[in-house]
Structures are given as structure tokens and as C-alpha cells.
Amino acid sequence: MQNKLHLSAERVAYARRLAEKIAEPVARFIDGHSSMTVERATLRLAGADGANPDGVPVPNLVVDQVRAADPSFLEDGVLLRYVNALVKSGSTVAELNAKIAAGFDVSSLPLGERAAIERKAAELVDRAAERIRGNRERREAKRSEWAGKNNDPLLYLIVATGNIYEDVKQATAAAEQGADVIAVIRTTAQSLLDYVPYGATTEGFGGTYATQENFRIMRAALDEVAERQKRYILLTNYASGLCMPEIAAMGALERLDMMLNDSMYGILFRDINMYRTFVDQKFSRMINAYAGIIINTGEDNYLTTSDAYEKAYTVLASQLLNERFGFQAGLPPKLLGLGHAFEMDPTIRNGFLYELAQAQMAREIFPEHPLKYMPPTKFMSGDIFKGLAMNTMFNFVSKATNQGIHLLGMLTEAIHTPFMMDRFLAVDNAKYVMNNMEGFADDVEFKKGGVVMTRAREVLDQTIAFLEEVGGMGLFDAIERGLFAEVKRPKDGGKGLEGLIKKGPTYWNPFEERLERELGISGAKGGN
Amino acid sequence: MQNKLHLSAERVAYARRLAEKIAEPVARFIDGHSSMTVERATLRLAGADGANPDGVPVPNLVVDQVRAADPSFLEDGVLLRYVNALVKSGSTVAELNAKIAAGFDVSSLPLGERAAIERKAAELVDRAAERIRGNRERREAKRSEWAGKNNDPLLYLIVATGNIYEDVKQATAAAEQGADVIAVIRTTAQSLLDYVPYGATTEGFGGTYATQENFRIMRAALDEVAERQKRYILLTNYASGLCMPEIAAMGALERLDMMLNDSMYGILFRDINMYRTFVDQKFSRMINAYAGIIINTGEDNYLTTSDAYEKAYTVLASQLLNERFGFQAGLPPKLLGLGHAFEMDPTIRNGFLYELAQAQMAREIFPEHPLKYMPPTKFMSGDIFKGLAMNTMFNFVSKATNQGIHLLGMLTEAIHTPFMMDRFLAVDNAKYVMNNMEGFADDVEFKKGGVVMTRAREVLDQTIAFLEEVGGMGLFDAIERGLFAEVKRPKDGGKGLEGLIKKGPTYWNPFEERLERELGISGAKGGN
Amino acid sequence: MRVVRPYGDTLDDGKVQLSFTLPVPDGAKGREAARKLVLSWGFKDCEVTHSHPLSADFSFYVAYGKTEASIDYDSVVADEAESDGSMDMDGVNAFIREHIGRKVVIVGACTGFDAHTVGIDAIMNMKGYNHHYGLERYPMVEAYNLGAQVPNEKLIEFAAKVKADAILVSQVVTQKDVHLRNLAELVELLEARGERRKYVLVAGGPRIGNKLAVELGYDVGFGKGSYADHVASFVVRKMVERQRS
Amino acid sequence: MRVVRPYGDTLDDGKVQLSFTLPVPDGAKGREAARKLVLSWGFKDCEVTHSHPLSADFSFYVAYGKTEASIDYDSVVADEAESDGSMDMDGVNAFIREHIGRKVVIVGACTGFDAHTVGIDAIMNMKGYNHHYGLERYPMVEAYNLGAQVPNEKLIEFAAKVKADAILVSQVVTQKDVHLRNLAELVELLEARGERRKYVLVAGGPRIGNKLAVELGYDVGFGKGSYADHVASFVVRKMVERQRS
Ligand code: B12
Ligand code: B12
Ligand SMILES: Cc1ncc(COP(=O)(O)O)c(C=O)c1O
Ligand SMILES: Cc1ncc(COP(=O)(O)O)c(C=O)c1O
Numbered sequence A, B: 001m002q003n004k005l006h007l008s009a010e011r012v013a014y015a016r017r018l019a020e021k022i023a024e025p026v027a028r029f030i031d032g033h034s035s036m037t038v039e040r041a042t043l044r045l046a047g048a049d050g051a052n053p054d055g056v057p058v059p060n061l062v063v064d065q066v067r068a069a070d071p072s073f074l075e076d077g078v079l080l081r082y083v084n085a086l087v088k089s090g091s092t093v094a095e096l097n098a099k100i101a102a103g104f105d106v107s108s109l110p111l112g113e114r115a116a117i118e119r120k121a122a123e124l125v126d127r128a129a130e131r132i133r134g135n136r137e138r139r140e141a142k143r144s145e146w147a148g149k150n151n152d153p154l155l156y157l158i159v160a161t162g163n164i165y166e167d168v169k170q171a172t173a174a175a176e177q178g179a180d181v182i183a184v185i186r187t188t189a190q191s192l193l194d195y196v197p198y199g200a201t202t203e204g205f206g207g208t209y210a211t212q213e214n215f216r217i218m219r220a221a222l223d224e225v226a227e228r229q230k231r232y233i234l235l236t237n238y239a240s241g242l243c244m245p246e247i248a249a250m251g252a253l254e255r256l257d258m259m260l261n262d263s264m265y266g267i268l269f270r271d272i273n274m275y276r277t278f279v280d281q282k283f284s285r286m287i288n289a290y291a292g293i294i295i296n297t298g299e300d301n302y303l304t305t306s307d308a309y310e311k312a313y314t315v316l317a318s319q320l321l322n323e324r325f326g327f328q329a330g331l332p333p334k335l336l337g338l339g340h341a342f343e344m345d346p347t348i349r350n351g352f353l354y355e356l357a358q359a360q361m362a363r364e365i366f367p368e369h370p371l372k373y374m375p376p377t378k379f380m381s382g383d384i385f386k387g388l389a390m391n392t393m394f395n396f397v398s399k400a401t402n403q404g405i406h407l408l409g410m411l412t413e414a415i416h417t418p419f420m421m422d423r424f425l426a427v428d429n430a431k432y433v434m435n436n437m438e439g440f441a442d443d444v445e446f447k448k449g450g451v452v453m454t455r456a457r458e459v460l461d462q463t464i465a466f467l468e469e470v471g472g473m474g475l476f477d478a479i480e481r482g483l484f485a486e487v488k489r490p491k492d493g494g495k496g497l498e499g500l501i502k503k504g505p506t507y508w509n510p511f512e513e514r515l516e517r518e519l520g521i522s523g524a525k526g527g528n
Numbered sequence C, D: 001m002r003v004v005r006p007y008g009d010t011l012d013d014g015k016v017q018l019s020f021t022l023p024v025p026d027g028a029k030g031r032e033a034a035r036k037l038v039l040s041w042g043f044k045d046c047e048v049t050h051s052h053p054l055s056a057d058f059s060f061y062v063a064y065g066k067t068e069a070s071i072d073y074d075s076v077v078a079d080e081a082e083s084d085g086s087m088d089m090d091g092v093n094a095f096i097r098e099h100i101g102r103k104v105v106i107v108g109a110c111t112g113f114d115a116h117t118v119g120i121d122a123i124m125n126m127k128g129y130n131h132h133y134g135l136e137r138y139p140m141v142e143a144y145n146l147g148a149q150v151p152n153e154k155l156i157e158f159a160a161k162v163k164a165d166a167i168l169v170s171q172v173v174t175q176k177d178v179h180l181r182n183l184a185e186l187v188e189l190l191e192a193r194g195e196r197r198k199y200v201l202v203a204g205g206p207r208i209g210n211k212l213a214v215e216l217g218y219d220v221g222f223g224k225g226s227y228a229d230h231v232a233s234f235v236v237r238k239m240v241e242r243q244r245s
Helices: A008-033 A036-046 A058-067 A071-076 A077-091 A093-101 A114-145 A166-179 A212-229 A241-253 A265-270 A274-290 A298-306 A312-328 A352-365 A382-401 A419-438 A451-473 A475-480 A511-517 B007-029 B036-046 B059-071 B069-074 B079-089 B094-103 B116-146 B164-177 B212-229 B240-254 B265-270 B274-291 B298-304 B311-327 B351-365 B384-400 B420-436 B451-473 B475-480 B508-517 C029-038 C087-100 C118-124 C152-161 C175-192 C210-217 C228-244 D028-040 D088-097 D118-126 D152-161 D174-190 D210-217 D228-242
Strands: A033-036 A154-159 A179-184 A233-238 A258-260 A294-296 A339-341 A373-376 A405-406 A443-447 A499-502 B034-036 B154-159 B179-184 B234-238 B258-260 B293-294 B339-341 B372-374 B405-407 B444-446 B499-501 C016-024 C043-055 C058-067 C104-110 C141-145 C166-170 C200-204 C221-224 D015-022 D043-053 D059-067 D104-110 D141-146 D164-172 D198-205 D220-222
Touching: A008 A033, A008 A274, A008 A312, A008 A451, A008 A475, A033 A274, A033 C043, A036 A058, A036 A077, A036 A114, A036 A499, A036 A511, A036 B179, A058 A071, A058 A077, A058 A093, A058 A233, A058 B258, A071 A499, A077 A093, A114 A241, A114 A274, A114 A294, A154 A166, A154 A419, A166 A212, A166 B154, A166 C043, A179 A258, A212 A233, A212 A241, A233 A241, A233 B499, A241 A258, A241 A274, A258 C104, A265 A298, A274 A312, A274 A499, A274 A511, A274 C210, A298 A312, A298 A339, A298 B372, A312 A352, A312 C087, A339 A352, A339 D141, A352 A382, A352 A451, A382 A419, A382 B384, A382 B420, A419 B351, A419 B384, A419 C043, A443 D028, A475 B339, B007 B034, B007 B274, B007 B311, B007 B451, B007 B475, B007 C210, B034 B036, B034 B274, B036 B059, B036 B116, B036 B240, B036 B274, B036 B499, B036 B508, B059 B069, B059 B079, B059 B094, B059 B164, B059 B212, B069 B499, B079 B094, B079 C166, B116 B240, B116 B274, B116 B508, B154 B164, B154 B420, B164 B179, B164 B420, B179 B212, B212 B240, B234 B240, B234 C016, B240 B258, B240 B444, B258 C087, B265 B274, B265 B298, B274 B293, B274 B311, B274 B499, B293 C175, B298 B339, B298 C104, B311 B339, B311 B351, B311 B384, B311 B451, B311 B475, B311 C152, B339 B351, B339 C210, B351 B384, B351 B451, B351 C200, B384 B420, B405 D015, B420 D015, B451 B475, B451 D198, B508 C029, C016 C029, C029 C058, C087 C141, C087 C228, C104 C118, C104 C152, C104 C228, C118 C141, C118 C166, C118 C200, C152 C166, C152 D059, C166 C175, C166 C228, C175 C200, C200 C210, C200 C228, C210 C221, C210 D174, C221 C228, D015 D028, D028 D043, D028 D059, D028 D198, D088 D141, D104 D118, D104 D152, D104 D228, D118 D141, D118 D164, D118 D198, D118 D228, D152 D164, D152 D174, D164 D174, D164 D228, D174 D198, D198 D228, D210 D220
Parallel strands: A154 A179, A154 A405, A179 A233, A233 A258, A258 A294, A339 A373, A373 A405, B154 B179, B154 B405, B179 B234, B234 B258, B258 B293, B339 B372, B372 B405, C104 C141, C104 C166, C166 C200, C200 C221, D104 D141, D104 D164, D164 D198, D198 D220
Antiparallel strands: A033 A499, A443 B444, B034 B499, C016 C058, C016 D015, C043 C058, D015 D059, D043 D059
16 A cells, blocks of 8 residues: 555554553453343354244343343353253254244253253354355355456445345346445334344335345345356445344354444444443454454444544544454454545535545555445535535545445435435446546655645544543543543443343353454453 | 646747747748738728628628729728728718618728828727727726636636527526636537628527627626626637637627637638638737737647547647747737647546646646636536536546636536526536635645656657647648648638738738737738 | 426526436337326426436436426415524524513424434534524523434423423434324324423424424424524414414 | 336336426525426425525526326337347448449438538448448448538539438537428428439437437438448338338
């Protein structure tokens, strides 16, 4: 990666150290805890699936049963009881799931021989690991078979009909039009559900439920169009909200390729409890890391509520924290799709140069990361013609700074979820612009002391000052005091705190252990 | 002006010398000749105006009478007979015009005392010079009163309803929307009329007749909106075709601010005889120069018929020739709005960089000239959304290279002459883009040996080779052999040759003399 | 009666630009279908200037049509909760002091699962929006902003608790008409409790028009480009109007 | 019968984008007028998403409408001089050798004051257009391109002189329907001379449709995206058809 901004390498390293320092105590907290959804994710990896007639998913039934039997049981990890039931009943995973869905309570069985349970668990871990590895290999094989066929940056389009079967039509058309990545937007408020709905769904608002069946349906459809197009089509969903790790698990099992996943988004933008979120995000990221799933972080959200010029540094600060939390969870740089967005007020003089500076800075500070770049949304209006022009400038900046994952802006952003023709116009525009100025990034340099260089240095300085402030008080307090995104989140406030679990001294989670070993990351062993 | 391309100053100077050498023999030819329209323009400056009941303008009546009386009379210059008639009849200019329109033949009067004629002529010359100088001063006063209020580059919009009164509405709205320059497009084929229609007109195809009355109507309307807006609105028309100098004269008298005016456009794109064109263009330019009217040359036309990437050098070659012919006519660089256009195939990889190279090259080679930059037209299609994106890129290049006169592209270019809303969208887009990347030109440098620099050097090299070839055979032959714009024009072919006049040894044109003296250019005295 | 038609570049030329998708393959037949469709909408002429496949079964069209349809402009009644005639912050406070004589209590929320707080914040937060201070800054207003994702029941209870004079509801997500359901539910709940007339009920959001809001049983609706002063002006005037009637 | 409606993101949702100008000031009343106008075109719903003043008396609108109007796709008859079934250059030459047995003479021009030669050049010039050679390159065609601004009389005389089989006319400028007059005049002149049936008469240009051309008395019309091979195929087939009838 070219170095055009001449940012001080020491200052950048210092900023990284600050982020590391900030994340360190959080890591210690995380390692002592699990959560309801971490446990459910573990169950899902083991094969727990299905739902009861009321639609309560099997993983939720199991966790609820175990907790109801004795809340302290969860401190051992829920898997123990599930595998025990498997061993005891001698049934297959599918059979057991069906029984649970029909009302069977795994905690009703006394614990059997530990060695047998561990053997059975090892088998389940192997099976899951194999399936996920298989998915990963399939993806890698196809991507190398069709290497060079994807656009650079990857063109990312959303579908949001609320109905998975309509989504499939829209997604297929989008892929045919040239999209590389399809994101199925989730229905409004799924992030606040403390369970993942089951089965294919046709009713969502502003998006479609993330369910394992929906993942499967879309995956199959995209694989089909990919074969026709000879271009790998990446599938994206949201490992975010109250079920981060479960969705990550589902994605790993169904070969999703990207996941929206942020270490603090839920806290700040969904009012989910901070402890819960930090715990959940780590396990979700370990699963993503193992599955080779690129995470897309949510820095763009800071800019929809705060001013993009004034608060540009919050983006860089969050990128550094997301990176650090990602490293803690075993995510290598190439799976860290750190986010940012083209959200400055279009009336700002030289706004384009500031956007260029921000995007180039992200590129240089995170050289191996497949940066995710979001289009203008906040200043889009009912004037579709102005919107198209803004998207054109955005497409320009993205290519000019070698972004990795390019979310296409819609000219109707302020009006409705994308029409099929809106998507087409977006792809067509991006392809035109990016081909037309393709060599720009290589050809152009910035003047020393000019607007771009100065701006990048300023934002870096502001970021460092900000991280110093956060580091001074610690991340939990900083969030509580409203340093991020201008919202204050009390430590014990927000949704989902009741789902936090303190790991007991005998906490047992062979999936977690396997992931830690394979990812080569530090242990989550024991409580603190 | 920044030097970013590091073009060799010697090569540029050499190219200029080649153009000078090519134009030199043409200048000698020009100086020995006048033409019907040069004579008519002289009459117009003297005050000849009006038309007979058939619509034949007074200047045409006079020239036709004099030629009919004795073709050789024209070799003396037609003014002699017109002024003689004034002196002899003792009538005012207006009275004489009315008589001529009613059928009176100036050549019916014997020539009177030379001194009296010369005195009367001097009076007429003074009066015209004063009026034109007054216009010039008024323009300069207003532009300095409202300095800084115009956009940079000047935003140039066309109106083309065919009806001067509708044009006024469109032009007023355009000025209110932010246009700095209004060009009234001429009706199809006016350039092939060997006279200028008289009076206000309401019927044109694809444009409105250029008449002195139409000029006056539009000038008044624009002055009015300018007073409201506190921004000088420049008025443009076409000193082009078979009546170049007459229209220049009309423009000088009615305070036009810009004129489309090219030394070879008529030859190549309108099949007007080359000798005629060269003679006409010089006198038209002398008038423009004296009136402080910026000429806009027509290099863009090369790119509508030839490929803009392949034939980019024809643009630079023509700019150099237009510059040289301009200097010969006393136009200083600041009145030389040399033309070029953003006409590359939008599917060309790096097309944007090539356009940037071309525009920047023009900027550096012609640092003081108010370059006129034309939008994409040829590759515009019925897809208005793609068109808008292309215009966005064009607006970008223009500002990025400090162009002077920016013709706004219309998203409906391939569909219809502009609707009022099309113009608005164009202004809005340009203002957004240019404000958003305003500092780009200052902030960005090009990589040594990169695409932009290499391209500029290549085009300069091709231009030099081309000019060497043209110089080798002479401009007349080069045109005849089809070296320009891929069309062959025989020396004695094309329209208007019959209107060429060889100046006699006693050729007399006190307007020409006055212009030469005031502009400090070399004499057109006598025949060759 | 003043006849008004679309204008391209000549009065009454009736020119209109359209674009749309058809669920048919691209090609001559698709273009003709597109043209005929436009003609069926009362256009006299239509030229399809562009078509492009979106997939094997869908195609996109750009068209220009010429209509002779017109509207009697004089008979058009604008029905937007307009800025016209609204007071500024100081005006509102003076009005309250004079006509109400106590602080006006206003509760606002973004209801249902809608998480778009920027709009309601623009109206309520201290700092306001576009150089218009928000209601929290008004000395004579006591403003409570409950934020996002607030269930209607909770909003009603809170309003009752603080004895609110006005309730402001923001709805931004409109897909599948989810906003209509949320907005209607609030009115139903209030009516069921017999409390509808206790409050000045205000709906807002970028796709909310005054007409729509009134139809749904609100006193007023505010769309794009509304500011706290518009809302406050309406609320306090409405309160006084009710007192009087 | 296959019912087809515009498609936004759901079958039959009927979504259409529109933009236009009204000769009224911008504001709430203008927006309402715009909305009503759209509704008057048979739209069920309309949202004016944007309005902007163009001057004191004119304003611009962007709107989205929802229509229930539909078209019976099966009944649509595409009427474009289609590329489908046209021969390539070699095919045309073979066809001429076999069915006509002599060189076919084709004269082309851009008539009236129209100076847009690029289109007719694309069809006729040696080098052709978009990888389709022009008629001058066809061994079995003798092509004369008279260029721009050719009066109809001159074109007819020339065609008679070289015993042309086909006359190609290009018209690009359409403002105030100047092309209709030019095109009609040629047919009238030919008919007056009793020579209309002597030629295959072809009109072309970006705004020329086959229907329009046929209405005006031409054998065919070619619009955007036509190439020499389409034209040549049509001409030679038409010649043979006439011989037979
Ligand atoms: C910012 C934003 C977000 C942020 C919101 C952050 C936040 N804390 O508010 C985030 C990223 C979280 C978000 C998420 C989603 N969003 Co969102 N979002 C936007 C965006 C870009 C801007 C909205 C905005 O802030 N506008 C600025 C404010 C000031 O304007 P405003 O809301 O119109 O408010 C003004 C007036 O309407 C009025 N007003 C508004 N409310 C009220 C209330 C009262 C009482 C009054 C008097 C006046 C009033 O006054 C305000 C000032 O003038 C829009 C697109 C756009 N450009 O409009 C999409 C948009 C609104 N989002 C959309 C969607 C679908 C979503 C999601 C559902 C997507 C998903 N499935 O994940 C999620 C879910 C959120 C949820 N559960 O509601 C759609 C809605 C489509 C539709 N019409 O149904 C839009 C239009 C984008 C699109 N084209 O798809 N979004
Ligand atoms: C290049 C150009 C010019 C050049 C022409 C150079 C030349 N030697 O041709 C110049 C600069 C001289 C010019 C001048 C003018 N132009 Co002009 N020009 C254009 C432009 C940018 C491109 C046209 C073109 O070359 N297209 C490429 C060719 C290959 O496409 P085509 O012509 O459609 O041809 C294809 C088909 O239509 C078909 N076809 C065409 N003819 C024929 C004939 C036959 C027999 C067949 C079978 C097929 C066929 O086959 C071709 C290949 O597929 C268009 C805008 C646009 N993007 O379309 C405006 C445009 C056509 N011009 C326009 C106007 C108004 C003018 C002027 C009148 C403006 C003025 N007042 O000065 C002048 C006057 C010219 C005149 N007297 O006619 C308008 C016409 C508006 C209208 N519909 O009435 C346009 C649309 C621009 C605009 N939006 O205002 N123009
Ligand atoms: C990290 C992350 N998660 C989730 C979402 C989506 O929102 P929701 O919370 O409705 O799932 C976003 C949206 O931008 C995001 O950035
Ligand atoms: C120098 C010049 N003159 C005139 C024209 C206009 O064309 P016409 O010959 O129809 O006046 C142009 C068009 O681009 C031009 O560049």
C-alpha cells in the first residue's frame, strides 16, 4: 500500500497501543463471562436446532430449562447438560432436538459419566469444525477458481423486501447486474430479540429475519447465480444485537461470507448492556474468525447521529478498538472489514478532500484490512438527481483510496428501501466511475501541507487525544459518560444484562477451547 | 498557474513557432482580401441597419447595389459609396437606411469630394468606437462592481427555444438558478445564410436567429436579472458562418460578452470556402478584440466526429492555430477562450485521467486564456442517469484543472434541447461538485511518469508531429488533403467563395484602419 | 380557474420524465409495452429513450411523455402543517405566558420498533436542528424525550404521569405501512382510555403528511423540514383553541 | 393475456418515478398541485419527494407514484425494424448475388438543414460503426453518401441519375417537428414525380421509429442502435419482395 499521507508511523503505533491498553481490562472481564446467547451459540454449533410449536428455538429451550432447574448450572456451561442428554438418551442430535421441541427437558436427566460426555462432545466439536472448515474451503476454492472476476472494491448491495423468497429474486437480479456481495437486511428490531427465529420467513419490516433457513435459501440461490456468472457472490448478514454469537454460528454453518459485527454498536445504537455486548462480541468473532468470515464493523453509525466532519475521529478511534477486539478474538487483518462512511454535509467546501483524507487514512493505517466503505445516507434527500451525484463522488473516493468492500449508495436512499432499478443504477454508476478513474490512486499524490494531508494528521491527533481520554477513565466509564456517539449508557442499564453469565470454576465449553486453540488466542479459562 | 505536468517549455515553444509559421502565409493572403460580409460589417459599424420589405438587410442591399453597379467598385471598399451617399444626400444615417430599404441605390450617386467623405467617415468611426468603448466600459464597471460574485469557472448555459421571447424566460430562470453565461443557440443553418436576418424573431429550429434586435432584447433582460442578482450575466452568440464579422459587429454594438468564433470551424464543419473563412475570421476577431469580447473557439467539434482519445492532438493543434490567428487579429490571451471537450468514450479505462491530462495540459500551455470546456455530448444517451454521472465527472475535471468557461452538460443531451429543469439540475450538480472539491487543483500532484503526465506528453508530441506535417505542405493544402477533422475541403470549393473580394490598390476602410491602430496590429493596407 | 400543466421548455407542452421497471425481458416488445403503459396514463406522446435489462425477466425504462392533462391551480388547497405564520421561540414563550400562564408539558418518542431518533431529537433536543433550537431549550416548555423504540403503552403511561399537554410521535420506517399501524394503535389506546382529548397529538416523520396524520386521528402531522418552532406554535395555539371551545 | 405492471420491489406494486416542472412557485401549494396532477394520471398514490424553485414562477418536482394500471403484454406488438433475423455483411452479399444478380445502388443523405452526418456515416461509411462495416464496404452494394444539408430535390435527382434502388434519409434534429416536414416532403416530391415505388425508402435517426416512418410513407424506419447490416438486409429483402409481387 502506497503511503501518500506521510502520517507519522510512531503516532499510529501509539494510537494502536492506546487501543490495546483500553481493550485489555475489557478482555479480562470478557474471559470471566459467558452469556445466554454464547451458550446457545455453543448449542447450535453442537447441532441444537428446531423450535417448539410456539416458535421458541431449541437452543433457547435448553438454556431456559437448565437455568430454571438451577441458575448456577449455567456456570458450568450449558453444553454439559445437552451432551449428557445425548449420551444418556442414546439419540441422535436430530432426535434429541425433536424431543426438546416436543417438551423434553434436558435438565431432568442426572449428569452421567464425565468421560463419556467429553467423548461425545469431542465428536460434536469435530463434526462442527469439519463442516465449517468445509465451508471455508469451498469458499476459498471457488474464489480462487474465479479469481479476478470480482470487482475491486467488492460491490455490495442490500436486499430488504422482508420476504426471503422476494429477497432471492432481488438478490439474483443484483448479482446478475454485477454485485459481488449481497446483504440481506434484517427486519427492524431483530437485534432486540433474545432468540433467533426459526425457519423460512416472509414477513419483515425494512428487512428479513435472519434465520438459519433463510441463510440456507439465499446461499443456495447465490451459489447458483455464481455458477452462471463465474463470479463468487458473497453473502452477508448481521451477527449483531442480542444474538451475535448465535448468528455467527449459523453463518459459519451455512457459509456466509461476511457479517456485520461491531464490538460496541449494540451498546451505543441499540441500548444493549455493555457487559453483555463485550462478552457476546468476542465469542461471535471467534466463530467468524474460524469460519473465515469477514466482519464489517459499524463506524458509519457514528456519523448518522453525529456530524461527520466534527466527529471524524470517533470513526478512527472505533476502528482501532474494533481492530483490537478483533485481534483478541483471533481475527486476522484480512477478516477485519473496518467500517467508515461518506457522510459529510455535501455543502461543505472541500468536503470531497476531507472524505478523501479520511478514506486514505483508513487505508494507510489499516493496510491489509478489507475496509468497508458506506455511502452517503444522512444527506440524501428526495432529490434523486443530487443523490446520484453524491453517490458518484462517493464511488470516486472509494476507488481512489483502494477500499475493499464498497456499499453501493442508492439514489432513493431517503425515500424507500431499494427498488430493483435503484440497485441497477447504483451498480452501473460504480462500474462507470471506477473504470473511468481506475488508475487514479496510483497516479495522484497529495501536496505536502495541503488540505488532505493536514486533515488526516488532524484527525489522527484528535483520535489520539480521544483515546487518551478514554484510556484515562477506562472504556466502561467512558461509555457511561457518553464519550462515544454522544449517548450515555449506564453500566448496568440496557437490554440483556440478565443474560450475562459468570463462568464458574468448572465452566466447560469444548467449542470455545477448540476455537481458542485453532485460532491461537489466549485462554478464556476459568472465572476471575 | 501551477505547473504540474512538467511539459518541456521548449517543446511547447516549438509547437507555438510551428503554428506561427503555418499561420504566416495565411495572414498574407488575408491582408490582401476583403469579403461581402466584411464590407457589410463595416457598413453595420457605420450604422447601416434595417431591411427592405422582402427582409433583405440594408447592408446587403448596399453591397449588392455597389457590386451590381460595377463589381470593381467593391475593391475600393463599399463604405466609400455609403458615406458618399450620406454626404451627398445630407441625410442622417437612419434616414439613409430608410431610403435604401425603400429602394434607393447608393451607387446611383456620383462620388463626391474625398475629403468630405473622409471627414464624415471619421465621424462615423468615432461614433462607433465610442459606443463600443462605452459597452466595454460598462461591462468592466459592472464586472468589477460585482467582482467575486460570478462562479469560477463561469457556468455557461444555453437557451434554444427558437423564440426570442421564450428564450428570455429560459435565460432569466437560468441566471436565477446560477448561470453566469447565457448563450442563445442559433437556429439550424443560420451559419449558411449570407445575410443576418432583421428584427425580433420567434421561429427557429433548434435555436433562435441571431439578429441585432434579438441581441438587444436578450441583453436588456440579462442586465435586469443581473441587477437583481448582483452578478454580471454574460451574453453569448455565434460570430460564425457566412456572416462572422457582421455578427461580431452586432455583438460589439449590443454588448455581447462572448462569441463562438473559430478560424476554421466554418471550413471544416460547415463547408464554407477556406479563403472566405480566413478573411472573415480576422475582421470578426479584430472587432471582438476591440469590443473586449471573449471568443470561444470550436475545438470540441473535432471530437464529435473523430474519436476523442485518438485525435486529442487535433484539439491542441487547433488551439495553437486559433491562438495564432487570434494574436494576428489583436486578441490578447485573456480574450482567447480556446475550446476543448470531455468527449471520450465513457467505457475507456482511465478515461477520466486522460481527460484530466488534456484539460490540465490546455491549462498549462495557455495559462492566461479563459479556456472554454465543453461537456460530454457524443456519448450521452437516453439514459439520463448515466448522463448525470458523466456530467458529474466532467464538472470535476473542469474545476480540478481551473478551466475558465464551463459549459454545463445536460442529462438529456441525447434527447431534446434543454428543458428548464434540465438546466437547473446541471447548475445544481456543478455547484455541488465544484464546491465539494474546490481545493483539489491545489492539493493534488501527478506522479512522475504516471498516466496523466505520460498522456499529456504524448499528446504534445503528436501535436508537434501533426503541425510539422501541416507546416510542410501549408495550411490550405493540409485542409484540402483532409488532415483536419477527417474532411477534405477543396480550396475553391465550399460556400461563399463568390463573396471574396480582392482589395484594390485604393481599398479604403477607415474602420479597419482604426481597429488596426488601436489594437496595434500589422496593416492590412493595400493589395498583394 | 388557472389551468396548469407540466412545462418542458414551452408553456403547456406537458413534458414529464418517467422511469420504471417492468417484469418482462428487455427488447423491442418491452419498450413498446413501456410506451403503451405511459400512453395509458393519459399521456399523448411517449418516447422511451432508454431501456436496459435488469435480469433475464426484468427491464428498466426511461421515458419522456407529453400530457395534455392539467389541473386547476386555483382549486388546489395546500395542506401542510406550514411554517407560514408560525412563531419563533421567543414568540412561543410569550404566547404561553400570556395565554396559558404555566409551563407546557410535551412528551415525545419514536414508537414501535423505530430506532430513528434523529428526527425527534431535531425537534426536542436542546441543540435543535438547522439553527432552530429544540423544545428542551424553550423556557416555558417542559420537554421529555423518551427516545427510540418506545411501546405506545409506555408512552401513554408516561404522558399521564407527567400530565402532558402534548404527545409527539415520530415514525420514520414506513415499509409495509408499519407506521400506519403504530400511529393508529396509539390513537385507539388513548380513545379506549377516554384520554384522546387530553392531549394535543402530533405525528411526525419524513413520510408523514398533515393529511395522513389527521386521517389517523392526530391533530397535526409534520413532514420533512419541520422545526421545533413550527411544532410548538401549533401545540400552544391548539391548546388555547381547545380551552376556548 | 398476461397482465404487466410497473415493478418497484414487489410484483404489481406499480411504482413509477416521475419528474417535471410546473409553471407555479415552489411551496406547499405547488407540491399539492404536483401530487394531484400525478393522481390525475391514474396513479393511486403519489409522494412528492422533492421540490425546488427554478425561478419565481417555476418549480421542479420529483415524485414517486403507484399505479394500478396494467397492460396486456401478450397483446403488445413490437414494431421496430429489428436486428432479429437480419443477415450479416456476407449474408447480404450472397443474398444479392442469388436473388438480384447485380449490384444494389443505395443513395443516402442527411436532408434539409440537418448537419448531423455521424448517423448516416455510421450506416454508410467504409469504416462503419461499432464493429459493423458500412455499406461502402459491401462488395455487392454501390453506395453514395451525399453528406449533410442536402435538399430533397437534389437527393431525388441524384438518385434518378445513378438509378438507385434505395434512398436512405437521416434526420436528427426534431425540434418543432422539422424532421416530419423534411421527411414528408421527400415522399410528396417522389409521389408527384410518380417515382415513389421505384425506391426502397428508408428513414433513420435517433428519434425515428419504424411506425413513424411507415406512417410518413417510408418503407421502414431505423432508430438508435441500427447498423448497416440491418439496413442492407431490409433493403434487399424488400427489393425481392417487390419483384415478386
Ligand atoms: C440515520 C438513519 C439510520 C440510523 C438511525 C440512527 C438514529 N439514532 O436515528 C440507523 C443506522 C440506526 C438506521 C437503521 C435503520 N434504518 Co435507517 N436511515 C437513516 C437515514 C440515513 C437518515 C434518517 C435521518 O436521520 N434523517 C435526518 C432527520 C433530521 O430527518 P427526519 O427523520 O426526516 O426528521 C425530520 C422530519 O421528518 C420531522 N420529524 C421527524 N420525526 C418527527 C416527529 C415529530 C413529532 C415532529 C413534529 C417532526 C418529526 O422533523 C425532523 C426535522 O426536520 C435514512 C435515509 C434518509 N436519508 O432519510 C434511513 C432510513 C430512514 N432507514 C431505513 C431503514 C429501512 C432502516 C432499518 C430498518 C434498516 C435495517 N433493516 O436495518 C434500520 C433499522 C432501524 C429501526 N429499527 O428503526 C429506511 C426507511 C425506509 C422506509 N421508508 O420504510 C431509510 C429511508 C433508508 C432506506 N432508503 O432504506 N437508520
Ligand atoms: C455530434 C452532434 C453535433 C455535431 C454534428 C457533427 C456531425 N458532423 O454530425 C455538431 C456540433 C455540428 C452539432 C450541431 C448541432 N446540433 Co447536434 N448533436 C450532436 C450529438 C452530440 C451527437 C449526435 C451523434 O453523432 N450521435 C452518434 C450517431 C452514431 O448516432 P445517431 O445519429 O443516432 O445515428 C444512429 C441511428 O440514429 C441511426 N441512424 C441515424 N441516421 C440514420 C439514417 C438511416 C438511413 C438509417 C438507416 C439509420 C440512421 O443509425 C446510427 C447508428 O446506429 C447529439 C446529442 C446526442 N448525444 O445524441 C446532438 C443533437 C443531435 N444536436 C442537436 C442540435 C439542436 C444541434 C444544433 C441544431 C444546435 C445549434 N442550434 O447549433 C446544431 C446544428 C446542426 C444542424 N444544422 O443540424 C440536438 C437535437 C435536438 C432535437 N432532437 O431536435 C441534440 C440531440 C443535442 C441536444 N440535446 O440539444 N451537433
Ligand atoms: C454493526 C451493525 N449491526 C447491526 C446493524 C443493523 O441494525 P439492527 O440493529 O437493526 O440490526 C448495523 C447497521 O448499520 C450495524 O452497523
Ligand atoms: C465555432 C462554432 N461556430 C458555430 C457553431 C454552431 O453551429 P452552426 O454552424 O449551426 O452555427 C459551433 C458549434 O459548436 C461552433 O463551435
